Amino acid sequence: MLRLWRKIRTVGRVAEPxxxxxxxxxxxxxxxxAGSVQIRHVDAGSCNGCxxxxxxxxxxxxxxxxxxxxxxxxxxxxDALLVTGVVTRNMAEPLRRTFEAVPxxxxxxxxxxxxxxxxxxxxAYGVAGAVGDIVPVDLEIAGCPPRPEAIxxxxxxxxxx
Amino acid sequence: MSALGVVGGIAQPxxxxxxxxxxxxxxRQVRARLEGRAGAxxxxxxxxxxxxxxxxxxxxxxxxxxxxxxxxxLVATSLxxxxxxxxxxxxSAIDPVADLFAVVALLALGAVALALAGLDTGTAFGGMGxxxxxxxxxxxxxxxxxxxxxxxxxxxxxxxxxxxSSTLHDPARxxxxxSLLAAVALIVVIVAETGRLPVDNPSTxxxxxxxxxxxVLEYAGPDLALIELASAMRLSVFLGLLANLFLPxxxxxxxxxxxxxxxxLALVVKVGxxxxxxxxxxxxxxxxxxxxxxxxxxxxxxxxxLAVAASYFLA
Numbered sequence: 001m002l003r004l005w006r007k008i009r010t011v012g013r014v015a016e017p018x019x020x021x022x023x024x025x026x027x028x029x030x031x032x033x034a035g036s037v038q039i040r041h042v043d044a045g046s047c048n049g050c051x052x053x054x055x056x057x058x059x060x061x062x063x064x065x066x067x068x069x070x071x072x073x074x075x076x077x078x079d080a081l082l083v084t085g086v087v088t089r090n091m092a093e094p095l096r097r098t099f100e101a102v103p104x105x106x107x108x109x110x111x112x113x114x115x116x117x118x119x120x121x122x123x124a125y126g127v128a129g130a131v132g133d134i135v136p137v138d139l140e141i142a143g144c145p146p147r148p149e150a151i152x153x154x155x156x157x158x159x160x161x
Numbered sequence: 162m163s164a165l166g167v168v169g170g171i172a173q174p175x176x177x178x179x180x181x182x183x184x185x186x187x188x189r190q191v192r193a194r195l196e197g198r199a200g201a202x203x204x205x206x207x208x209x210x211x212x213x214x215x216x217x218x219x220x221x222x223x224x225x226x227x228x229x230x231x232x233x234x235l236v237a238t239s240l241x242x243x244x245x246x247x248x249x250x251x252x253s254a255i256d257p258v259a260d261l262f263a264v265v266a267l268l269a270l271g272a273v274a275l276a277l278a279g280l281d282t283g284t285a286f287g288g289m290g291x292x293x294x295x296x297x298x299x300x301x302x303x304x305x306x307x308x309x310x311x312x313x314x315x316x317x318x319x320x321x322x323x324x325x326s327s328t329l330h331d332p333a334r335x336x337x338x339x340s341l342l343a344a345v346a347l348i349v350v351i352v353a354e355t356g357r358l359p360v361d362n363p364s365t366x367x368x369x370x371x372x373x374x375x376x377v378l379e380y381a382g383p384d385l386a387l388i389e390l391a392s393a394m395r396l397s398v399f400l401g402l403l404a405n406l407f408l409p410x411x412x413x414x415x416x417x418x419x420x421x422x423x424x425x426l427a428l429v430v431k432v433g434x435x436x437x438x439x440x441x442x443x444x445x446x447x448x449x450x451x452x453x454x455x456x457x458x459x460x461x462x463x464x465x466x467l468a469v470a471a472s473y474f475l476a
Contacts, residue, residue, distance in 0.1 A: 014197035
């Protein structure tokens with residue numbers, strides 16, 4: 001316990017200084033959320049590359065939570081779905097149902113090239129389509145995988161902070 | 162019903178409702194700073210509540226009135242406790258309800274309503290959360306009763322206002338063995354009852370390890386806002402109870418403006434400090450395995466029992 005306390009003392013603040021807020025192209029539905037966005041992450045068939053980057057976007061260095069975004073455990077608590085990966089045949093229906101479970105106003109963020117346009121998996125036999133083919137997408141975050149900065153930048157467009 | 166009681170009955174619920182989300186914000190901020198993060202700010206829980214109140218209400222298929230009434234019952238019981246328990250003033254607006262047994266029963270009623278709502282959703286996690294909450298509640302309630310009972314023995318009354326005023330008149334009692342044992346037992350019980358580490362992790366995303374969160378997975382929008390507000394209120398109520406049972410100094414004993422301002426400030430400082438200590442302590446703790454929780458709570462019950470014995474034999 002003393003070692004942990006010493007570590008806290010010596011390491012201090014790890015969070016990088018907040019970059020400039022992104023250009024104001026806030027999706028219209030996000031304005032009603034007023035600085036608080038609860039996010040449910042849905043892996044629709046990802047290679048887990050995007051998951052690692054989302055993990056670090058909410059880690060101490062990039063600290064996505066300081067802008068009012070928070071990951072939650074249930075789509076009922078969520079305002080936005082963070083969907084990664086191509087939508088596989090088995091995940092198309094669960095993704096639709098998860099979208100229906102979110103109370104309005106709701107947003108969908110497609111994270112990574114696979115979610116935007118199927119990326120390298122386009123035309124594969126198990127792929128039902130990109131996220132936009134299954135549920136309406138409000139915001140896209142490009143990259144394979146997108147850098148944590150890009151994910152945090154996208155989330156700040158939702159929270160407006 | 163005295164003037165002091167009426168003033169307290171108005172000031173306390175307003176203070177608890179307005180302040181408890183801020184307490185949660187302070188605790189999250191302390192935790193964030195110790196983890197090296199910047200944190201979302203102290204007002205973030207209020208932003209969350211404001212947003213949730215504007216969202217759509219969803220009634221999951223197959224749920225009954227039990228599911229819809231639970232959030233209201235949870236808020237209502239917390240509000241009644243906030244009105245009657247001596248937080249700012251020693252007198253209570255509704256004196257008969259400021260009784261040890263009535264207050265503990267009211268808090269238990271809210272927890273039971275939420276557990277029934279968790280069962281009512283018919284989901285696996287709702288039922289699991291409800292069963293775990295009931296296991297913990299069954300171990301927590303006796304300890305809570307016995308620990309406060311140890312303090313009431315010397316006063317000869319189970320009225321919380323009487324307990325607090327008698328401690329004010331005889332400060333040496335705080336350092337008696339009975340009082341110290343009861344304090345330790347009460348701290349363990351409060352940690353368990355408000356769902357903090359090491360019994361439950363309030364920020365977990367893993368359904369399998371949830372206790373409180375698992376019961377509220379199906380709530381959305383305004384209902385969820387009520388539940389989050391009520392959980393924050395219960396946390397402040399328990400911390401306020403702990404603070405005023407063992408360190409009642411600053412509480413208003415007369416209905417003068419100066420005494421009331423001091424009473425409000427004393428409560429804010431005491432509960433705020435306890436919250437900061439609790440949040441800082443959580444950074445050093447890991448969650449206890451569920452099967453080890455009864456051992457912890459049985460230990461606290463033993464301490465509470467020793468406190469009662471000590472208050473009879475060492476008085």
